[in-house]
Amino acid sequence: MQPATSPSAAEPQAAPTTHTPVDPGAADKPRRGRPRSEEAERAILDATLRLLGRYRSIAAISVEAVAQEAGVGKATIYRRWPGKEALIVAAVEDAEALPAVLPGHSLREDLIVVLEHLRLQALDKRGDGLMGMVAGEMRSHPELHRRYHEVVVEKRRALLRDLLQRGVDSGELLADLPIDVLMDLVTGPILVRKLVRENASLDPELPVQIVDALLGGIRARS
Template sequence: MQPATPEPTAAPAVDPPVEATAEGVAVDKPRRGRPRSEEAERAILEATLRLLDEHRSIAAISVEAVAQEAGVGKATIYRRWPGKEALVVAAVESAEVPPATLPGRSLREDLVIILENMRLQAIDKRGDGLMGMVTGEMKRHPELHRRYHEVVVEKRRAVLREVLQRGVDSGELRADLPMEVLMDLVTGPILVRKLVRENASLEPELPAQLAAALLDGIRARS
């Protein structure tokens, strides 16, 4: 009779490795199979947007809730953003309509493209609800308000400022108007239709109409 073959000994269970968050709290590292790198970042931002849309409040969400919704560990979030406010700014920025590339062939063409991008942002339903909620919430979060303007608003304005300055330098636009006035003249009409006149039309023809009217009004005079 053959002697019984001994059964293999099971390997001892090993606790998952832990990492420390920015708050000094040890949490499990994301296990194999969880989203990583670009996939993880996309999952985190989408989870943040879903929670913001669901709760309509920045205060009502937490890094822990976002981690659970995204299927990642808290440390995965803290490796990318220092805290909730930075995460919310990144999520809002990710929900924006990507800016179109400006060909730089003419001032009029670049202005139409910028205005069309604004129009698309204004009619985007997800961005619409998110922007209304975040704008109201920011009054209670001064640092978030500052970061949002620095990361999102100023980025848009920098593109417009560069285009208008090029027009001033080439002699196509009046040099006697402050740059901030020129920028407000360009962005004002769509913002008014979006924020003040709620039922105002934002038809596809609007950017070209605005660009033509603006250039007739602010063009340099010979």
């Protein structure tokens, strides 16, 4: 009869393992170098615009409501924006942003591109009521109103100002009208139809009609 052997003698001992301490908040921290999820960001911005259009009220919207509408966690939103106001500005900027680069073939073509973008924006049901809310309710939120004008309005006006100034410098436009007046002449008709004349048409031919009417009146005569 063979003598019994102890488990320690019969089996090799496993090497001791070391355990790395787990950071309980690691799951909520973005990984360095990892690209931000464009799909999640798109869902958040679209959800914010839908809620703005649905409730037409800044006060009625919360980060929690946006997260639920977008199907993401609140932490996903807070990793991108510090709070509700920053998120709203980002959503409005996304909805109202003009093309970063204009075709540049002619002043007329570029103006038509700008107005077509404004026309489509006015028809965009995601932000239905957005222009009216921005024009009114944002005034009761001074910091949000300031950021909206700084991030959205001024950026849009800067692009249009540069475009019209090039037209003045090239001799295509009259040089004795202030650029601010020219900008209002370009964008005013579509904004009036969206904000004041709610039942007015925004037909596809409208940008061409506006640009040709304006250039016929303010174009420099050779």
